[in-house]
Amino acid sequence: MCVTNDEELTQRMRILRNQGVETGAIERFGPGASWAYDVKFLGRNYRMTDFQAALGLSQLKKLEGFIKRRQKLAGIYSERLKNVSLITLPCTKPNVRHVWHLYTILLDKKVDRNKFIAAMRAKNVGVNVHYLPIYGFSYYRENFAFKPRDFPVTEDISSRIVTLPMFPKMSDGDVEDVVSAVEESIGGLK
Numbered sequence: 301m302c303v304t305n306d307e308e309l310t311q312r313m314r315i316l317r318n319q320g321v322e323t324g325a326i327e328r329f330g331p332g333a334s335w336a337y338d339v340k341f342l343g344r345n346y347r348m349t350d351f352q353a354a355l356g357l358s359q360l361k362k363l364e365g366f367i368k369r370r371q372k373l374a375g376i377y378s379e380r381l382k383n384v385s386l387i388t389l390p391c392t393k394p395n396v397r398h399v400w401h402l403y404t405i406l407l408d409k410k411v412d413r414n415k416f417i418a419a420m421r422a423k424n425v426g427v428n429v430h431y432l433p434i435y436g437f438s439y440y441r442e443n444f445a446f447k448p449r450d451f452p453v454t455e456d457i458s459s460r461i462v463t464l465p466m467f468p469k470m471s472d473g474d475v476e477d478v479v480s481a482v483e484e485s486i487g488g489l490k
Contacts, residue, residue: 369468370400373475377403377464380479386411386486402430403466405482406457411489413460419485420462425478430463 435446
């Protein structure tokens with residue numbers, strides 16, 4: 301899809317936003333409109349509802365507080381987990397503001413991630429794995445010739461990452477509970 305000018309780009313974006321349909325609702329439902337339409341591209345309904353917009357605006361007012369809380373929680377995790385063996389903590393670069401959408405640890409190659417996750421969940425800690433390599437999903441396997449061996453670093457990291465709970469309403473005590481669960485779970489797998 302080669303776009304040659306701004307007007308063409310705007311038209312294609314409108315079509316994609318309208319689920320790939322070439323004509324918009326006004327053209328199809330207004331006075332003298334035709335019911336006929338054509339789907340030009342694979343598209344999705346990217347329009348948000350009024351409720352989603354209102355919720356988004358109200359959440360934006362709280363964004364700075366959410367970020368500050370996440371930064372505090374990440375600081376507690378980093379301080380409390382810095383001496384736990386068999387895990388590597390995320391790091392930040394100087395002069396970069398990290399908003400800590402996720403707090404992901406990297407397990408040592410000696411640790412069985414599935415056993416670690418099972419141990420954490422047995423302690424009622426909702427750990428997860430973010431994000432799986434895109435080339436591993438069915439759509440990409442079936443439509444592209446990606447081979448995991450072509451991505452050795454991705455394969456290594458993605459097999460060892462675990463995301464710890466991180467959300468603004470977490471209490472400092474919740475973080476301490478997660479830290480204790482990590483320490484106990486790693487200790488039980490040595």
